[in-house]
Amino acid sequence: MAVVFDKPHALIDVPLHYCPGCTHGIIHRLVAEVIDELGIEGRTIGVAPVGCSVMAYNYFNCDMIEAAHGRAPAVATGVKRADPENNVVFTYQGDGDLASIGMAETVHAAARNENITVIFINNAIYGMTGGQMAPTSLPGQVTQTSPYGRDPKHCGYPIKVCEMLSELEGPEYLERVTVNSVKNIRTAKKAIKKAFQNQLDGKGFSLIEVISSCPTNWGMTPQAALKWIDEKMIPYYPLGVYKDRSAEKEAE
Amino acid sequence: MADKVLMKGNEAIAEAAIIAGCRHYFGYPITPQTEVAAYMAKKMPKIGGCFLQAESEIAAINMVYGVSSTGKRVMTSSSSPGISLKGEGLSYLAGSDLPALVVNVQRGGPGLGGIQPSQSDYFQATRGGGHGDYHMIVLAPASVQEMAELTVKGFDLADKYRMTSMILADGTMGQMMEPVSLDFDINPQPEKPWATTGTKMEREHNIVNSLSLVPEELEMLNMKRYERYKVIEENEAMYEEYMVDDADIVIAAFGIAARVSKNAVNEARKQGIKVGLIRPITLWPFPKAPFEKAAETAKAFISVELSMGQMIEDVKLATNCKRPVTLCNRVGGMIPSPEQVLKAIIDVNNGGVK
Amino acid sequence: MSTKQFLFSGFGGQGILFAGKFLAYKGLIEDKQVSWLPSYGPEMRGGTASCSVIISDEPVGSPIVSNPDMLIAMNLPSLDKYENAVVPGGVIFADSTLIERKVNRDDVTVYYIPATRLASENGTPTLANMIIIGKVLKVLGDFSEDAVRAALGKVISAKHADMLEVNLKAMQLGADYE
Numbered sequence: 070m071a072v073v074f075d076k077p078h079a080l081i082d083v084p085l086h087y088c089p090g091c092t093h094g095i096i097h098r099l100v101a102e103v104i105d106e107l108g109i110e111g112r113t114i115g116v117a118p119v120g121c122s123v124m125a126y127n128y129f130n131c132d133m134i135e136a137a138h139g140r141a142p143a144v145a146t147g148v149k150r151a152d153p154e155n156n157v158v159f160t161y162q163g164d165g166d167l168a169s170i171g172m173a174e175t176v177h178a179a180a181r182n183e184n185i186t187v188i189f190i191n192n193a194i195y196g197m198t199g200g201q202m203a204p205t206s207l208p209g210q211v212t213q214t215s216p217y218g219r220d221p222k223h224c225g226y227p228i229k230v231c232e233m234l235s236e237l238e239g240p241e242y243l244e245r246v247t248v249n250s251v252k253n254i255r256t257a258k259k260a261i262k263k264a265f266q267n268q269l270d271g272k273g274f275s276l277i278e279v280i281s282s283c284p285t286n287w288g289m290t291p292q293a294a295l296k297w298i299d300e301k302m303i304p305y306y307p308l309g310v311y312k313d314r315s316a317e318k319e320a321e
Numbered sequence: 322m323a324d325k326v327l328m329k330g331n332e333a334i335a336e337a338a339i340i341a342g343c344r345h346y347f348g349y350p351i352t353p354q355t356e357v358a359a360y361m362a363k364k365m366p367k368i369g370g371c372f373l374q375a376e377s378e379i380a381a382i383n384m385v386y387g388v389s390s391t392g393k394r395v396m397t398s399s400s401s402p403g404i405s406l407k408g409e410g411l412s413y414l415a416g417s418d419l420p421a422l423v424v425n426v427q428r429g430g431p432g433l434g435g436i437q438p439s440q441s442d443y444f445q446a447t448r449g450g451g452h453g454d455y456h457m458i459v460l461a462p463a464s465v466q467e468m469a470e471l472t473v474k475g476f477d478l479a480d481k482y483r484m485t486s487m488i489l490a491d492g493t494m495g496q497m498m499e500p501v502s503l504d505f506d507i508n509p510q511p512e513k514p515w516a517t518t519g520t521k522m523e524r525e526h527n528i529v530n531s532l533s534l535v536p537e538e539l540e541m542l543n544m545k546r547y548e549r550y551k552v553i554e555e556n557e558a559m560y561e562e563y564m565v566d567d568a569d570i571v572i573a574a575f576g577i578a579a580r581v582s583k584n585a586v587n588e589a590r591k592q593g594i595k596v597g598l599i600r601p602i603t604l605w606p607f608p609k610a611p612f613e614k615a616a617e618t619a620k621a622f623i624s625v626e627l628s629m630g631q632m633i634e635d636v637k638l639a640t641n642c643k644r645p646v647t648l649c650n651r652v653g654g655m656i657p658s659p660e661q662v663l664k665a666i667i668d669v670n671n672g673g674v675k
Numbered sequence: 676m677s678t679k680q681f682l683f684s685g686f687g688g689q690g691i692l693f694a695g696k697f698l699a700y701k702g703l704i705e706d707k708q709v710s711w712l713p714s715y716g717p718e719m720r721g722g723t724a725s726c727s728v729i730i731s732d733e734p735v736g737s738p739i740v741s742n743p744d745m746l747i748a749m750n751l752p753s754l755d756k757y758e759n760a761v762v763p764g765g766v767i768f769a770d771s772t773l774i775e776r777k778v779n780r781d782d783v784t785v786y787y788i789p790a791t792r793l794a795s796e797n798g799t800p801t802l803a804n805m806i807i808i809g810k811v812l813k814v815l816g817d818f819s820e821d822a823v824r825a826a827l828g829k830v831i832s833a834k835h836a837d838m839l840e841v842n843l844k845a846m847q848l849g850a851d852y853e
Binding site: 081110111112113114116123124126127129130131132133134135136137140144145146147148149150151152155156157173174176177 | 375379384388390517521526529531
């Protein structure tokens with residue numbers, strides 16, 4: 070019988086610890102499928118963050134490193150520089166990790182056009198610690214540490230990572246995608262694959278921002294959370310390609 | 322001595338690291354250790370190595386963490402305020418059992434402090450420097466030759482015990498020039514089957530990690546690490562003794578303080594005072610044995626330090642407080658003079674100082 | 676000699692560290708124990724620069740020279756600061772172009788060399804340091820051209836090999852100055 074759906078080899082067959090309805094599982098699978106399709110599992114080294122996906126090292130079948138909070142791009146820089154010809158390196162980071170405590174590491178890895186792939190999960194909240202305000206929480210968004218709604222006058226505005234990094238000369242590829250529908254999942258996979266392919270082609274820093282849901286800490290059903298992405302997140306964080314240096318060059 | 326060259330301590334560290342097979346250096350400029358980075362920036366590209374100026378001390382130590390995860394020799398260097406920033410990374414290196422070489426060319430603190438020599442990071446270095454139960458092997462050179470030799474030794478020990486070796490120098494050691502011989506026997510690097518080099522689809526995946534959420538398991542990890550530390554304490558303590566055998570008074574001093582103290586010992590001997598010097602070369606593990614032994618015959622100890630009195634605690638512990646230990650110190654970038662140390666010796670000899 | 680302690684001091688840019696380095700290298704070539712310790716930090720940018728050099732038959736203890744056998748003072752602040760630190764019976768070399776006053780002590784030997792003026796007249800205004808060093812070696816009874824050449828070869832990079840003769844000439848000028 071023809072197998073039409075199977076677990077990717079790059080994903081280990083263990084139960085994930087993520088909450089029901091969380092989109093981390095989908096994104097893990099997309100990354101693993103890409104690793105399978107490119108045939109790079111044996112030379113891929115992933116760097117896990119601190120946050121909900123802290124235990125990603127237990128899920129990916131490739132070699133994995135757990136980094137200090139926010140430092141994954143620096144760790145990945147070391148891994149890549151240790152053996153640039155062989156090592157395929159990706160980081161998997163949430164919004165608190167990448168855009169708050171680790172912003173310096175993010176910006177500078179991008180500015181150096183470090184030849185790594187960054188998977189950035191933006192769900193506008195700190196999930197692991199129980200739902201506090203993230204650097205990407207929306208204005209008015211109620212969280213445990215913004216109980217009256219995020220007030221930009223008091224605690225500033227959300228950071229639009231793709232837009233911000235696109236101003237740098239360094240990075241090769243920046244795209245924002247989401248995984249709240251089959252169509253969007255397909256687009257997301259294409260983007261993730263491109264981000265890995267860019268690294269294989271030596272093109273440099275590729276970051277895919279994946280708008281994700283957090284039903285638990287948003288206080289919604291999984292379905293409502295997917296809808297909230299369309300209604301609230303995407304208007305603030307428009308999907309699309311923010312930088313594609315190779316395409317820009319070709320267009321010139 | 323045609324094979325000797327004059328080198329700055331900082332440069333000797335860099336060259337010795339290269340000889341030891343280190344091809345990756347990450348750092349951030351800070352006085353008085355910047356020569357290490359400058360030397361690496363010049364040399365590494367020519368020998369297929371990697372020098373990268375990181376955006377911060379924090380990034381630098383995490384780049385070290387990344388290279389070390391792949392099993393290669395790697396180092397960073399900084400000075401006191403920068404080492405505080407690296408504290409997080411030092412703790413993670415320990416928690417993940419990764420080898421690395423970290424250099425601290427100390428300056429006066431706390432805070433931004435000054436840029437002149439100091440030894441006031443002794444506690445920070447010998448007690449780990451970051452959060453959690455752990456140690457680093459701490460090596461304290463007292464000459465430019467030792468800056469080089471202990472760098473090579475530091476890499477070997479780091480690989481052997483899968484932990485950080487720290488060179489704890491000071492501004493004087495980093496900046497001074499002395500003749501150096503770089504003719505070292507280089508030991509082969511051990512296999513590192515734990516390294517994340519890619520599975521090549523031939524083995525289970527390796528994980529480099531310091532997270533352990535099950536208390537029983539984390540406890541076990543800590544216990545195991547401390548068993549390893551015990552082996553190190555038993556086997557790796559290094560020190561130099563100078564005229565200790567018949568000494569009534571024993572000075573404890575490391576690095577530049579030991580150099581100054583040696584002058585004072587020589588002068589005091591001329592005056593007929595029986596004084597000797599124990600110079601710890603490893604600060605962790607602290608060389609307890611020579612102090613225990615000296616405490617049986619010597620009447621008093623003097624700890625000469627460029628701090629408000631940090632190593633003195635280890636001297637007291639090593640001697641079980643059997644004999645009085647006094648402090649002779651300067652701080653903030655000041656260095657005790659041989660005359661000051663001599664005066665301390667004479668005072669103790671006359672029983673004038675408790 | 677068993678141990679000689681030198682203190683070089685002047686403005687940043689006068690070649691204080693270079694002169695000290697030359698002397699240290701000369702010691703190394705002659706199989707002596709040597710150390711060279713510079714002042715460092717912001718003071719290097721035009722402020723006071725100094726370095727301690729020790730040349731000895733014994734292993735060098737403290738590399739810090741607080742009481743020099745020989746003080747090379749290339750400006751007034753340096754003489755003001757270190758004059759009294761020189762050991763009794765020691766020697767002071769003063770650049771008398773920049774230091775107009777005399778040394779106050781009578782228990783030291785003093786050589787006044789108008790090094791800055793001589794350097795200028797010689798067409799090598801940056802080599803006052805080497806003019807004084809020439810005199811230092813002369814006083815030490817240690818001015819052999821071969822040894823000087825060998826040491827200069829160590830401190831002058833191959834790129835500037837042409838500077839070797841120029842430095843040597845400056846040193847000769849200092850050595851010959853009475």
